[in-house]
Amino acid sequence: MGICVGMQTLFEGSDETPSVPGLGVIPGRVRLFDATTKAVPHMGWNTARTIQGLDRASACGLEAGRAYYFVHSFAVPFDKDSIEGQEWALTTTQYGDQVFISSVRKGNVFCTQFHPEKSGFAGVNVLKAFLDGGAEAAAAVQQQQESRVPGSLSIHAPTYVPEPSHDEFTKRIVACLDVRTNDQGDLVVTKGDQYDVREQQEGGGSGDVRNLGKPVDLARRYFEEGADEITFLNITSFRNCPLLDMPMLEVLKRASETVFVPLTIGGGIKDVIDPDGKLHPALEVAGEYFRSGADKVSIGSDAVYAAEKYYALGGRGDGTSAIETIAHAYGSQAVVISVDPKKVYVNSPADAPTHHVIEPLQPGPNGEKYCWYQCTVSGGREGRDLDVRQLVLACQALGAGEILLNSMDQDGMKQGYDLALVQDVRTAVSIPVIASSGAGNAQHFVDVFQKTGVEAALAAGIFHRREVPLEEVKDTLRQNGVRIRPVDAPLAIA
Numbered sequence: 001m002g003i004c005v006g007m008q009t010l011f012e013g014s015d016e017t018p019s020v021p022g023l024g025v026i027p028g029r030v031r032l033f034d035a036t037t038k039a040v041p042h043m044g045w046n047t048a049r050t051i052q053g054l055d056r057a058s059a060c061g062l063e064a065g066r067a068y069y070f071v072h073s074f075a076v077p078f079d080k081d082s083i084e085g086q087e088w089a090l091t092t093t094q095y096g097d098q099v100f101i102s103s104v105r106k107g108n109v110f111c112t113q114f115h116p117e118k119s120g121f122a123g124v125n126v127l128k129a130f131l132d133g134g135a136e137a138a139a140a141v142q143q144q145q146e147s148r149v150p151g152s153l154s155i156h157a158p159t160y161v162p163e164p165s166h167d168e169f170t171k172r173i174v175a176c177l178d179v180r181t182n183d184q185g186d187l188v189v190t191k192g193d194q195y196d197v198r199e200q201q202e203g204g205g206s207g208d209v210r211n212l213g214k215p216v217d218l219a220r221r222y223f224e225e226g227a228d229e230i231t232f233l234n235i236t237s238f239r240n241c242p243l244l245d246m247p248m249l250e251v252l253k254r255a256s257e258t259v260f261v262p263l264t265i266g267g268g269i270k271d272v273i274d275p276d277g278k279l280h281p282a283l284e285v286a287g288e289y290f291r292s293g294a295d296k297v298s299i300g301s302d303a304v305y306a307a308e309k310y311y312a313l314g315g316r317g318d319g320t321s322a323i324e325t326i327a328h329a330y331g332s333q334a335v336v337i338s339v340d341p342k343k344v345y346v347n348s349p350a351d352a353p354t355h356h357v358i359e360p361l362q363p364g365p366n367g368e369k370y371c372w373y374q375c376t377v378s379g380g381r382e383g384r385d386l387d388v389r390q391l392v393l394a395c396q397a398l399g400a401g402e403i404l405l406n407s408m409d410q411d412g413m414k415q416g417y418d419l420a421l422v423q424d425v426r427t428a429v430s431i432p433v434i435a436s437s438g439a440g441n442a443q444h445f446v447d448v449f450q451k452t453g454v455e456a457a458l459a460a461g462i463f464h465r466r467e468v469p470l471e472e473v474k475d476t477l478r479q480n481g482v483r484i485r486p487v488d489a490p491l492a493i494a
Ligand code: 1PR
Pocket: 176, 177, 178, 191, 192, 194, 195, 196, 197, 233, 234, 235, 236, 237, 238, 266, 267, 268, 269, 298, 299, 300, 301, 302, 338, 339, 340, 377, 378, 379, 380, 406, 407, 410, 411, 412, 413, 414, 436, 437, 438, 439, 458, 459, 460, 461, 462
């Protein structure tokens, strides 16, 4: 069984590394998705359609109408007249205007382009079927395939009748857990208003760090309630060395035992020096998180510094940034950029000549009609002379695969997402964008998807405080015609 790139290696070659031949077990070539009409990577949940005449998918645990988690920029285009299309393809999936092979099966070989291990209970079912009924499924597929002339396009092959194909890619709902150590030394999920995570005391002043629960328990709850992805942000990691942050690594290890959707970890992904003076490159820090169960790492402050350097070098990287090294080793899809912008109002674009200025939906406190979004570092504590558009374009060029777009002004305010900001970033880049900060009710999710075309929306406070259940968010989206992954029916897992 092969998964994702494990499936791709069986083909003759891939555009990802043209000089290296594939194993050549399956004829055909892996191609890069066309990014002109859709965000690439193809990152999120999509269905797998059984090819007509090869209806053995259910023996492999695949079910019609269920969505599976994909994360890839390269795929094998489906051609019904090719050998791989006729002999190997078990299911196809459509993303935008492109149809590709999403699973193959022949004899004992079964591969999926999607990640069953990250596809909730639907994916667990696929793994279980392979382990339990592998032989039975193989026999069923073999029997059908033997009715053809092996290695050639048999005239006896069943005719492929294309189903009315359409893109079933869904929007994603991400539950976010801001994690830090409280004053008693416990690792807790916390949540701020405009990044202030301490309780307000009567008469002013800050009290304790808000404690909204335990990270592993909450992650499991959100998975079971239907979150499509979970993000952990280690919000004070800039203060210490994350390689010594064993509790965070432990959180990931334990969460990945019961949570079968993608996990992202952010906070402190950068070159770090440990207390003994030893340098640990960002790639090593990220590697530690991946080995502990993370699927993606999210880079905040270090991405801002990398973008500043990118422009200082005249619009190019030098190969040493965390974004470049991690994307090179693990792929772009594993590198998320967490942006912490603050709105700066101006009276006219001429007041911010070096920045990308937009018209906000509401004027500023003094009637200002324009604003730009300033990037910050260290959890919003320091503003830099870089705007969000400059940041996201530089990070995309350096190899980032996704943008997690927060807003310091909207964070925790429950007034809805900053639609002008989200829209602006969505149109600036071709990689997926997650809108974050400000969700207060289910309609806010509808608005952000319908008005900006963003791929995912993240929320924290309303889920932690049980103010708006995930199910209500999904129901409202569905009623408003937004394609969404249904909440998964749990399986009894032995
Ligand atoms: O700079 O690479 O070490 O990363 C630090 C990470 O920690 C960044 O991703 C940064 O966004 C995050 N962070 C740092 N300080 C805070 C804080 O709150 N004091 N959290 C913080 C950022 C924003 C979102 C939040 C959404 C949704 N929190 O994570 O979950 O705004 O909230 P809502 O739905 O309740 O409105 P580095």
